[in-house]
Amino acid sequence: MTLNTADDRIADLIRASVGIDVLRPIAERYLEEPRGRFAGQAGLLALPRTVEEVSALVRLASDEAVAVLPCGGGTGLVGGQVISDGPAPLLISLERMTAIREVYPTENVMIVEAGAILSDVQAAAEAVDRLFPLSLAAQGSCRIGGNLATNAGGVNVLRYGNARDLCLGLETVLPNGEIWHGLSRLRKDNTGYDLRNLLIGSEGTLGIITAASLKLYPQPAATGTAMFQVASPAAAIDLLAVARDQVGEVVSTFELIHRQGFDFLAEVLPDVRQPFETAPDWSVLIELGLPKGQDPIEALEALFSTANAMGLVDDGVVAQSETQRQELWAVRERIPEANRLIGSVSSHDISVPISAIPEFIQHGAEIINALGPFRINCFGHLGDGNLHYNVFPPKGQNRSDFAEDRLVVKQAVHELVHAFEGSVSAEHGIGRLKTDDLERFSDPAKLSAMRAIKAALDPKGIMNPGAVLKI
Missing domain, CATH: 3.30.465.10 (Uridine Diphospho-n-acetylenolpyruvylglucosamine Reductase; domain 3)
Structure with missing residues (x-):
């Protein structure tokens, strides 16, 4: 079905049926996304206050065949929050509905x-x-x-x-x-x-x-945080198993960090205090949330002792205060910021079976190194198999120098993920960035069912057209 632009006529209908104070001027922030890969457009911006007002807006858009783009915080990384082409949509932001x-x-x-x-x-x-x-x-x-x-x-x-x-x-x-x-x-x-x-x-x-x-x-009665140097990604996986054996299911966080992440912090965010004098090849940030009667520092020190005897870890820092805990977390939380400052050639939010992660990392490095002199920052949520596998230009060069390589790198990584029976979107979604990947790697029966569901619930195709499923 052909969609219409959210224009002045639609604005008059909204004012008459929903209220004169629902529409707002469209600030630039509503048309942007963090990675700058998509430029948005909009015909109108509505800020409803109640579910009834949202209902009235969507019903009007359906009657008039106008595209609707739901707007949240705008932090998504796959372009789902912007529409670049086609008839300008009605943006509906729920920023006034915060109760x-x-x-x-x-x-x-x-x-x-x-x-x-x-x-x-x-x-x-x-x-x-x-x-x-x-x-x-x-x-x-x-x-x-x-x-x-x-x-x-x-x-x-x-x-x-x-x-x-x-x-x-x-x-x-x-x-x-x-x-x-x-x-x-x-x-x-x-x-x-x-x-x-x-x-x-x-x-x-x-x-x-x-x-x-x-x-x-x-709320956990006590929280313990540590960063351990591990011998390899395989050792990190073994460490997680040891941790669960020793403390049970109280491991809240288990984040894998590669040396490249430390190097990027030193390069562009030198204010971040690093826990080790020499950055290790691999390390793990681990956090426990314990019930009453258990000492988190003792639990983490006992874990280190056991893992060290097994040859899994060779150095570590156990936070002795909230300040030290925040310093350890700052390392992990500011790596994405450092990545943005360096500027990636291609970034990937992927997942593979946990036991296959070491082999995937090894093969990934071989494939990327064969494509060019790139730097790889591989980090992420090891405990659930989700890696942020990002590829960067050599030091001293800009990602714009490798613009023609972006799709080649992306395809190589996603093909490898598929070969390992993984997912090319672990937690960021499909948006508009990965619609081709969804078509390429999804089971045909799944795609058919998704299209049938979309057609049944949204027969006019007004809801965020072009996101997830290609038009």
């Missing part, structure tokens, strides 16, 4: 509106001595609706799961403007198809999430 509607500490449930900033959701949970464990580098600006729409991951997936695993129910406006009142607090509900999990991860292509019921957890 913490209800908190049920005894149920470990919180109901929040989709425009709430992730860090504010975390703080609201902490205020009732609970934990909302979704934790991302962008948590000070990303919004919970976008987190759910992209099924965000982060550093705590190992213990608590992705955004999908932290959600009990949704309130959503469907493409025809109908409101699905699905804010369930139930942990068991087998009444038909799981619409919640269909909408989570759909990147605004099947509806607009306006509120969510979220799972909370008890």
Whole structure:
């Protein structure tokens, strides 16, 4: 179906049916995405205050065949938040819908509106001595609706799961403007198809999430953080198994860091205090969240002793204070910032089976080195198999010098991921950046089912057209 532009006529209809104060001027930030690979456009920007206003906007867009682009915090890395071509869409931002509607500490449930900033959701949970464990580098600006729409991951997936695993129910406006009142607090509900999990991860292509019921957890009584030098990625995997044997399922974070990450920090962010005098080839950031009666420092020191005797680790730093803990986390959290300052030729958010990671890293280095004199910064969430495998120009050169190599590098990495039965999108989504990859690497039956679902729920194709599935 041919879509129409969100123009002055549509603006008049919105003012007449929804309200005169819903539309806003379109600032440049609504048309940008962090990596600068897509330039957005928009005909109109609407900032609704209630789910009813979102419903009215979407119903009007459906009636008038106008594209709708849901807008969250704008932190996505695959271009799902911008439309570069075609008829200019109606942007619907939920930034005025930020309420913490209800908190049920005894149920470990919180109901929040989709425009709430992730860090504010975390703080609201902490205020009732609970934990909302979704934790991302962008948590000070990303919004919970976008987190759910992209099924965000982060550093705590190992213990608590992705955004999908932290959600009990949704309130959503469907493409025809109908409101699905699905804010369930139930942990068991087998009444038909799981619409919640269909909408989570759909990147605004099947509806607009306006509120969510979220799972909370008890706050750990004690937290311990350490960084250990490991002999290799294989040793890191063995270390995770040893950690689980010794302390059980209290390992919250297990992040693999390559020497290149330390080198980049020294190159462009020298203010970051590094834990080792000489950067190791490989290291692991590990964090434990323990119940009462257990000492995290003792647990980590005992883990180091056991792993050292097994030849898995040869040096390490166990945080003795909150300041030291923050210094260790600063290393991991500022590596992406250093990456941006260096400028990658091609960045990849991939996952492979955990036991295959060492072989994948070895083969990846061989393939990339054969393509050119590139630097590889491989780091990420080892405990759930998610690596950020990023390729950079040689020191002293710019990524623009290798612009013609970007697609070649990307294809080589993604082909290798596929050969290892992995995923070319572990936690960032498909957006517009990876639609060709989805077509190339997905099972045909899956693609057929996805297209059928899209056609059934959004027959006019108004919801974020061009994202996830190619038009």
